[in-house]
Amino acid sequence: MSTGRIVTGVLAPHPPHLVYAENPPQNEPKSEGGWDVLRWGYERLRKNLQANKPDVFIVHSPHWMTYVGHHVLGLPHFKGLSVDPIFPHLFRFNYDVKVDVDLSLLIAEEGQKAGMTMKVMKNPDFRIDYGAITSMYLSNPAFDIPMVAISSNNSPYYFSNEVGQEEMKKLGEATRRAVERSGKRAVLLASNSLSHRHFTTEPEIPEDMSHEHIYHHGQYLWDMEVLKMMREGRSRELIDCLPEFMDMASAEVKAGALTWMISALGYPTYPAEVHAYGSVIGTGNAVVEWNHEKGAGQ
């Protein structure tokens, strides 16, 4: 068996609005579209992902929140209805996903070796969170490639941003070692937006784009600053400034997915490709790709 590798890392935000706007048959609510720039970005991303022929998607989602360690899905198949507790009128999605349990177990094993608490979720009634489902759908709508889902440990919320960062760096390294042992070609999905202050109201037609804009200009400036670092390949600097970004822009990266992914990619120095940036109900979202096969050769 050849050594596995991470072929792509993606900042893959999960606003359920984007799924709602696509009107897939699995989603019960129907829309008139909306948030097109971000959806076009995902479209470009998908073409690149298909070209890289991945064997597995590994998604880290802030909406599978755990307090004790990091959890991975440990059963081969999950089917159910995912209803967003915040936007139930937009996202009621019937999912049917395959899980790469072997890789889940390898990640758990490598995490444990690194001194982290890891748990394998084996309850068949478990409902996969809407964040993971959304990022998965937008990256691979056919759901024809198995996934691994990793939970988001809540420790930054009751320790500090820095504590959370260090934990996520270790988890990223453990994930890379697990992928290498698996012999598979993996895509990592960091299911995070950037700045994350929402509006607390929405227009009567949620997809009415005349109402959509960033919550405040400071968020925009911060989002542009971190995107600039991504585009210039300054990922170590990016990781160093994330704790401040989290505080200044209520950034969702606090949940750790971006740090996990950048660490797993080994702090790439090549430019990331920003496919799109746009706001969703005031939050800043970007679809960003680190094509590791292409980029590593630059």
Added chain:
Amino acid sequence: MSIRRVTAPEGSLISACYVVPGLPHVLLAHEKSPSWTKLRKSFDVVREEIEKSDAEMILYFSTQWLSVLGYLFQADPEPEWTLVDHNWHEYGSIQYKFKVEAGFAKAYSREVKGLGHYVREVAYKGFPIDTGTIVAQKLLNPLNRLPAAMASCNMYAEKQETLSIGQAAMRAIEKYGKRVAVVVVSGLSSRFETKDIDPAKDAISSLKDDEWNRKVLELFGEGRLEDVSEVAREYTHQANADMGFKGIWWLNGLCGKTNDFDGRVFDYQPIWGTGAALVGLYPKRGIVSNPEWVNDEADLVERSAIGDQRSGQRTATASAIGDRQQPTARGQQPTAQQQQPTKSSALIATSKAPPPVGPYPHARREGDFIFLSGCGPRKPGSKDIPGVKLDAKGEVVSYDVEIQTRSVMDNIQVILEASGATLADVIDVQAYLTDMKRDFGTFNKVYGEYFGARKDAQGTPIGPCRTTIEVGALPTPIAVEMKVVARAPYHPRVPFSGAN
């Protein structure tokens, strides 16, 4: 543990209010830990109390049901699903089918919408009811004897908004016309152990959290809901209270911002390092919505009592907090004044201190701090200045700086006491002397008698910060004036002693 006969006081629709934890351990795995088993037993007592009460409905407000877009209200008359908790999935699944008072969702959402908030009644198949509400409902109302109502907790809402959402709940209850048992699902300190633990040895994750939990439970035990609400921010800051203890703000708003309850702490135990308690609050008088209570205070920048003074509704001699913070012996009934709602901003004046020589109060409290105006050595009821001899023209012949300094310190103590504080709460001092060269040594010696005794474990003095300045003159013929800043304390009275 005794079961209390719970009925709504005459003219009111609130039978009782409870605060309960919402982690699934107590429902699914209580046998693993003596602490969880104790909590389970307390849940049984509360369940029996509610069953035997005159309540016709249970209203839940869970800090685990978070909303972003305004407020959501459960409107599915029979929500049904199988919940697996995201973290505690190994303890098993929770199947539920609840009886929901959908009509109340409409009534409550209408009130909240009237405040200008976004609202949504949720009646979607598979809508994820939060773990906290499900745990509470399964333990308190397992047979659906009473219909339930459920409202979300907005993650962005601060104190004033949350109070007003609670206030709206009371209006909705009155319009709906059913007697209600109100249940806030909230933990206390929320610092989880982040690794696997032996549940049999579960303990609060830090001594600091434990101490804060006990302070808060002491207030709850005395029925002082409004005071818990006032201290919630500091509690959150110090002990990471569950979701900023917003649930208590909501309950306080619903109950009209009062301390007028009989309180009961059924139990206090750890759940995976967090603090968990079951608390009962039984209204002494009927709770009714108060249309005169206008919730117009801005968050964080709370309205100053100066504004009231200018409008003539309040005088500078009215102390808003002085009496409230006087310790009351356990078992003693608090005074009517102690039951009054408290303000985080207030002017303080006392007849035991010399009257101000200008348009300013003796002190004012802002948030957690008390700021004293500059204080001289004069005594109330006299124009004489201790230690000063004047000639016929009123010029100073001689003065004794030691006597003056002692008198200043005594006046400061009097004003601090009127503010509910003591010299031990002082954190900063500015001292003004008219003759530094002559008086500093004596002043310093007397000052040390009052502040120098406070030392840490290594014997290092830990008195307040101080700046001493020589000035050309002071407003009256005095040689010493001091200005101090103190923390506004909440005095723990006696340690919480467990279930009562």
